Amino acid sequence: xxxxxxxxxxxxxxxxxxxxxxxxxxxxxxxxxxxxxxxxxxxxxxxxxxxxxxxxxxxxxxxxxxxxxxxxxxxxxxxxxxxxxxxxxxxxxxxxxxxxxxxxxxxxxxxxxxxxxxxxxxxxxxxxxxxxxxxxxxxxxxxxxxxxxxxxxxxxxxxxxxxxxxxxxxxxxxxxxxxxxxxxxxxxxxxxxxxxxxxxxxxxxxxxxxxxxxxxxxxxxxxxxxxxxxxxxxxxxxxxxxxxxxxxxxxxxxxxxxxxxxxxxxxxxxxxxxxxxxxxxxxxxxxxxxxxxxxxxxxxxxxxxxxxxxxxxxxxxxxxxxxxxxxxxxxxxxxxxxxxxxxxxxxxxxxxxxxxxxxxxxxxxxxxxxxxxxxxxxxxxxxxxxxxxxxxxxxxxxxxxxxxxxxxxxxxxxxxxxxxxxxxxxxxxxxxxxxxxxxxxxxxxxxxxxxxxxxxxxxxxxxxxxxxxxxxxxxxxxxxxxxxxxxxxxxxxxxxxxxxxxxxxxxxxxxxxxxxxxxxxxxxxxxxxxxxxxxxxxxxxxxxxxxxxxxxxxxxxxxxxxxxxxxxxxxxxxxxxxxxxxxxxxxxxxxxxxxxxxxxxxxxxxxxxxx
Numbered sequence: 001x002x003x004x005x006x007x008x009x010x011x012x013x014x015x016x017x018x019x020x021x022x023x024x025x026x027x028x029x030x031x032x033x034x035x036x037x038x039x040x041x042x043x044x045x046x047x048x049x050x051x052x053x054x055x056x057x058x059x060x061x062x063x064x065x066x067x068x069x070x071x072x073x074x075x076x077x078x079x080x081x082x083x084x085x086x087x088x089x090x091x092x093x094x095x096x097x098x099x100x101x102x103x104x105x106x107x108x109x110x111x112x113x114x115x116x117x118x119x120x121x122x123x124x125x126x127x128x129x130x131x132x133x134x135x136x137x138x139x140x141x142x143x144x145x146x147x148x149x150x151x152x153x154x155x156x157x158x159x160x161x162x163x164x165x166x167x168x169x170x171x172x173x174x175x176x177x178x179x180x181x182x183x184x185x186x187x188x189x190x191x192x193x194x195x196x197x198x199x200x201x202x203x204x205x206x207x208x209x210x211x212x213x214x215x216x217x218x219x220x221x222x223x224x225x226x227x228x229x230x231x232x233x234x235x236x237x238x239x240x241x242x243x244x245x246x247x248x249x250x251x252x253x254x255x256x257x258x259x260x261x262x263x264x265x266x267x268x269x270x271x272x273x274x275x276x277x278x279x280x281x282x283x284x285x286x287x288x289x290x291x292x293x294x295x296x297x298x299x300x301x302x303x304x305x306x307x308x309x310x311x312x313x314x315x316x317x318x319x320x321x322x323x324x325x326x327x328x329x330x331x332x333x334x335x336x337x338x339x340x341x342x343x344x345x346x347x348x349x350x351x352x353x354x355x356x357x358x359x360x361x362x363x364x365x366x367x368x369x370x371x372x373x374x375x376x377x378x379x380x381x382x383x384x385x386x387x388x389x390x391x392x393x394x395x396x397x398x399x400x401x402x403x404x405x406x407x408x409x410x411x412x413x414x415x416x417x418x419x420x421x422x423x424x425x426x427x428x429x430x431x432x433x434x435x436x437x438x439x440x441x442x443x444x445x446x447x448x449x450x451x452x453x454x455x456x457x458x459x460x461x462x463x464x465x466x467x468x469x470x471x472x473x474x475x476x477x478x479x480x481x482x483x484x485x486x487x488x489x490x491x492x493x494x495x496x497x498x499x500x501x502x503x504x505x506x507x508x509x510x511x512x513x514x515x516x517x518x519x520x521x522x523x524x525x526x527x528x529x530x531x532x533x534x535x536x537x538x539x540x541x542x543x544x545x546x547x548x549x550x551x552x553x554x555x556x557x558x559x560x561x562x563x564x565x566x567x568x569x570x571x572x573x574x575x576x577x578x579x580x581x582x583x584x585x586x587x588x589x590x591x592x593x594x595x596x597x598x599x600x601x602x603x604x605x606x607x608x609x610x611x
Contacts, residue, residue: 010037011061012125027065034062041074044081049096049111050195052082053118060126075126088325089164090333090340090455091447092141093119097161097178101482106328107456108425110161110178113150113196116142117203124210127223131213133297136223137276139207140338144251147203148398148448157187157361158200164447164455167345168423169363171352176482177424187361189354212244219269221299222258222314225250240266242306249393250316251338252404252446258312269303272314277337282315320407322380324459329430331456332373334384334407334444341407341444342453344400345369363451369425370418371411371442372433372458384409384444403445412460413437416469421478425454429469432461479518481508488604489518495604498537498546498573505536507544507602508595516601517592520608525587528554530609532578533591535571536602546571547593547601552579554586576607 010033018026038045041059044052060075086105087094093116094100095109123139126132150162159169161184168185175181183192191197212230213221218239220232229245240262248256274281276297283290283300294300302312318337325331334341346367351359376383385408394402412435418426447455458469477486488504495503508516520531535546550569553560563581570577589608595601 011058011065015061015064030062030065034058034066040078041071044078047096047100049094049098049100049115050118052078052094052096052100053115053122056082057122057126060129064129072130088327090323090335091145091164092138093146093164095163097163097184098180101179104179106427107164107325107331108166108177108427110163110166110184111146112160113147113158113162113193114199116147116150116162117199117206120147120203121206124206124224128210128213131221131223131299133223133273133299134276136273137297137338139210139224140251140275141340143203143207144338145340145447149450149453151200152187152361152451153396153399156358157189158193158196159187160184160193160196163425164342165425165428165453167365167369167419167425167452167454169347169361169451170423171360171362172423173480174422174424175480176478177420177422179482181480181482186352187363189358189360192360215269215271217269219271219303220244221271221273222246222256223271223273225256225273225314225316234268235266239268240264242266242268244270249397249404252393252397254316254318254337256314256316258314260306260308260310260312262306262308265305265307267303267305269301270306270312271299271301272312274298274300275316275338277318277321277335278316279319280317284313284315286311320381320384320386322375322383325456328456329428330459331428331431332375332459333456334373334409336386336405336407339405340447340455342447342450342455343369343371343457344403344406344443344445344450345452345454347452365452368413369452369454370414371440371454372414372417372429372431372435372460374410374412374439374460398446398448400445400449400451403449405446407444409442409444410439411442411457412439414458414469416471417458418472420472421474426472428456429458430467431459432463432466433458433469434462434466435460435469474521476521477506477519478521479506479508480516481511483507486518489606490520491605493605495534495536498535498604499539499541500604501538503604505602505604507536507600508593509544509600509602511595512543512600513595513597515592515594517590518603518606520589520591520606522587522608525585527583527585528589528608529583530578530580531589531591532576532607532609534576534604534606535573536604537573543599544602545596545599546573547595550591550593552581553590553592554584555588555590556584556586560590576605 014026014030040055056078059071063071086100089107093111097110120139120142123135127135151158171183171186211224211228231243233239243261246258274294281294321335323333347363347365350362354360387406389404477489485506488506493503537546538544552563565581567580569579
């Protein structure tokens with residue numbers, strides 16, 4: 001847990017202890033904790049994904065003590081700020097891989113698995129504090145659409161990062177497309193992903209713990225739906241013990257059936273949540289439909305004397321909605337009830353490292369994924385056909401072959417929409433997109449059932465507003481670290497010395513020691529036979545030094561090949577260090593450096609010579 005989150009569990013633990021001991025000094029401790037730790041009531045205190053998922057709720061928790069509405073509102077303000085900037089995607093999460101970054105907000109940006117669990121937990125806690133069904137909707141969005149896809153179907157391995165649009169799940173480095181470098185997309189059961197293994201196991205138990213809640217009027221509330229059973233004492237006075245069993249295939253089914261068991265009749269209110277996406281909900285008791293016509297984001301309150309064997313049925317009609325994400329190129333997502341739907345992409349599972357019992361997995365696509373959706377703009381829902389899988393719900397429904405519901409849709413391939421050189425899905429082309437490819441019937445399945453997926457699609461268009469998807473063009477420079485200073489590598493600014501801070505510079509900071517890389521892409525393939533590098537070295541002022549060694553590679557037939565040097569690789573300060581090599585025909589060069597132990601390295605200018 002990051003230091004900036006200390007206030008969140010701190011308050012929860014203090015309130016828990018106070019409610020059981022009544023010791024007044026604990027309340028003073030809670031005030032101090034709120035005042036002296038990170039102040040989420042003043043804005044987004046930290047842009048690290050997990051920190052946001054835990055920390056945003058702190059002001060609302062403090063509201064329990066302060067009773068100042070501005071504290072409760074502060075949590076909602078932080079949530080909306082984050083989701084407006086980085087959460088305009090399906091699945092209930094936001095792009096923070098590992099931190100939210102300006103310009104990195106589309107559906108290919110990912111979330112940590114532990115962020116999903118912590119976001120769900122925060123929503124569950126706020127639901128308990130307020131009873132507001134909005135938090136139940138938000139919790140279900142993450143629980144059903146994002147969390148299942150972060151793990152293998154048998155839950156024996158997880159990904160550190162999972163994105164709404166994700167077409168490769170391999171061990172290869174995806175930085176700086178995602179912030180974390182190294183293996184972040186493969187499924188691993190070991191310590192590779194640090195924090196996620198520690199709390200991923202809490203996700204579903206926390207969810208189950210919050211399915212039912214007590215109410216102030218001695219009743220029960222069904223706030224999250226799942227097949228479950230609850231035993232509780234209800235009713236006025238001494239009340240009576242009841243057991244309610246719920247049977248349902250929700251979120252894949254539109255009805256929840258409940259049966260009451262009690263040794264004696266008892267009067268108490270039963271509250272039934274109506275989700276925000278649901279219009280036309282209905283409730284029946286013992287087969288008779290109630291007159292109530294509940295709207296979205298409400299509760300149906302059924303107060304009566306309940307007897308053993310009484311039944312309740314909640315009908316939650318699920319309509320298809322096509323959601324447009326204006327800030328992400330007018331891409332579209334298909335929603336039905338609490339589920340978002342994704343393209344079903346066939347893939348191949350391969351293993352690496354680990355043991356026979358606990359292997360690491362990679363998953364790569366074996367079918368096309370670059371589809372745009374054909375949507376009837378006048379009747380969007382009519383563009384899709386609901387197909388239900390025959391047979392009972394499988395014990396693990398969150399896998400492609402067991403998906404209980406599918407949608408048949410029509411789409412066209414978009415040839416220019418490709419994965420980039422890192423294997424990350426390309427940014428969604430702005431809609432509407434023109435495509436000359438034939439229309440095809442494609443299958444969408446629940447987002448949580450997928451491990452490879454497209455969840456935010458370009459919309460196919462044919463009118464004057466439709467345009468061709470842009471041909472992807474990688475930037476001139478890419479590096480093994482995420483930095484805004486890549487252009488400094490070849491901006492033509494000639495340094496006066498290696499410690500020159502008057503011109504822009506590129507560094508691998510804050511990486512120290514080890515090997516790092518940077519690339520140079522030309523406008524078109526060319527023949528090159530030399531390059532020269534002016535090293536940045538701020539001895540006496542900072543922690544960058546000339547490296548131990550360096551080497552040049554070129555991209556050839558799908559792989560990096562070392563050039564055949566015809567000179568030494570010099571490593572000197574205050575001058576260009578030139579290496580010559582046998583001529584190669586290349587479009588991209590790669591410079592690899594071995595940095596000194598305990599130090600980083602940098603480049604002030606990199607020049608490439610022709611044959």
